[in-house]
Amino acid sequence: MKTTASRIAVADTDRTVLELLQIRLELSGHRVYVSRDSAELMEAVKNARPNAMILDYNLQGAGAKGVMEELRRKSLLTFPVLLMGRNLTPENLQEIMQLGARSCIVKPFSGQDILERVSWLMRPAPAARPVHYLNV
């Protein structure tokens, strides 16, 4: 699936997932900035000014919640966020969605799944329904 080229920050501690996402997204024409912990991710966001972010719930360091809080505090959350994670509870999801994530994808997923979800993520958010629970 071909999507409009964007700058996408991807953060996951798992190197396999990170490389899989990088290859799939780059082949779709996106520019990808990978990070393996929250400190690296904050640097990537500051420097690359991404158009979207794919964030693992259990990211090493501050975790997804800490990252979202810091992005909000620094007024850097100007792009849609896709949360990914394993065994996410409704409480986990609600917490992150309330902090501004637009969607989530549950691990495990295929390379094709993530492209479809990113394509969805890059569409303009409907004004009245910013939160979208999928695949939970």
Add this chain to the structure above:
Amino acid sequence: MNVFAVSRLEAPVATTLDVVAWEMELAAARCLMLDAMLGRVMGRLADEDQAEFMEGMHIVDLLSQQLTGLSSFTRKMSEKVPIEVSAQVDEALQGITLGALADRMTAALGGGEKGINERESAGNVDLF
């Protein structure tokens, strides 16, 4: 010797299958990357060489589909195995001679890793 081999490492079979599924998905993605690279090279070849090259690209594409299919199968199987069922994985991990792969799988199966910011040498092969 594989530096990251750990002794007596046990992991749930479901998790092990899941880790293998991720690795196959990554291998399939690498095939797609190779296919794209071959596609760029093919444009620079003489017409008479392109047919043979095309056959190679077709094989890479088939390999990618095969890996994606196996990944999907393995992922689904991982959901069928009760989480209480475990097996020792250290001996199997020690048999993986590609260092980066062994390191990633050991980490994913709970055996720890070098330190998350250390760069891996993706092509390093541990010789015996």
